[in-house]
Amino acid sequence: MASGEGLTSNEYMQHHLQNLVYGKLPIGYERADGHIVEQAEWTFAHSPKEAVDMGFWAYNVDTLGVSIVLGLVFSFLFYRVAKKASTGVPSGFTNFIEMCVEFVNTNVKEIFHAKNNVIAPLSLTIFCWVVLMNTMDLIPVDIIPLIAQTVTGDPHLYFKAVPTTDPNITFGMSIGVFILIIYYSIKIKGVGGFLGELTLHPFSSNNLIVKIMFMPFNFLLEGVSLIAKPISLALRLFGNLYAGELIFLLIAMLGYWQLPLHFVWAVFHILIVLLQAFVFMMLTIVYLSMAHEHH
C-alpha cells in the first residue's frame, strides 16, 4: 500500500488479493511502468496483468515462503517436544502437543481399521500444518505487506500472508492425498481390483453381457466420484479461507467502525480455521480408509 497517494477501494482490494509472483516475461513485453523487456528475464510481477502473463511456470513466492516456514516451525516444535518425551506427567507445552497427537490418534483409530504406518503421521501433519497456515489469517491484513514493503523498499509490493487462500497450495495437498489414495488402492486391491471397483459398482449383475453393458455408466459415476474427492478437498479449504480473507478486507475499508466488526469476525473465523483443518484431516483419513478396504 503506497503511502501518500489514496487508493480507491477497488485498488485496495486488488492490491491485497494479488500474490507475489516470480516469473519470466517474454521479450518485447511492455511492463507496468512502461519499459519494454529486452531479454527474457525472471522478475517479480509489478501488476496483476503481468502476473497472469507470466504463464503457468511462475512461482507464488509469498505462498511458498510462508508455507515452508510454517512447516519448518511445526516440525521443529514437535521434534523438540518428542525428544524430551518421558513417562512422567507432562506440563505446559508438552501437554499441549500431546493433546494434539492424542486427538489425531483417537480420530484415526475410530475410522481407519487397516494396518498402515503412514496414516497417523500424515493426518497429524495435515491438521497442524493447515491450522498454522489458516491462523495467518488472524494477523491484521495490512501489517505483513507493510513490513515487506519497508524491508524491501518497494512501495508496490504485493504480499498475501495466508498460504491457504492460494488454490495452488490446497490443490497441491489434495493432489498429494489423491495420489496416495490411488497408490494404496492399487497396492491393496491390485490393478484389477481397483478397476473392478470403478466399473462394477453401483450397477452389477450376474450376467456377463449385462455386466459389460453397465460398465460405461458405472465408470462415469464412479469416475466423477473419484475425481470429486481431490477437487472438493482443495476447493472447500480454499473457498472458506478466501471468503474469510475477503470479508476481513471489506471490513478494513469501513473506517472507524472496523474494530468491533473485525473482532466479531475474527472470533468466528477461529472456528472456521480449526473446523476446516479438522474436516480436511478427517476426509483424508476416510478416503484412505476406503482405499484400504476390501469388498
Place this chain on the structure above:
Amino acid sequence: MESILAFTSLGVLLVLGMGAFGTAIGFGVLGGKFLEGSARQPELAPMLQGKMFLVAGLIDAVTMIGIGIGMWFTLANPFLAYLQ
C-alpha cells in the same frame, strides 16, 4: 458491456443467495437432529458433537466454492476479458 456487468452481478447474486439458502436449511436439519439425538441419549452427546462438526464442514463446502466463484466473477470478470 453494461449488460455483461448487469447480468454478472445478477448471476453472482443467485450463486451466493441460493448457496446461503441451502446451507441454512442443511445446518438447521443437522442441528435439529443432533439435539434430538443427544436428548435421547445424553451420554453420546460429545461423540455426536464431533461428528456434527465434521458434517457441518462438508455442508459448507459447495457454498464456499460458490463464494469463490462469485468473487472471481465480481473482481476479475472473465466475460469482460473476452470483450478485449
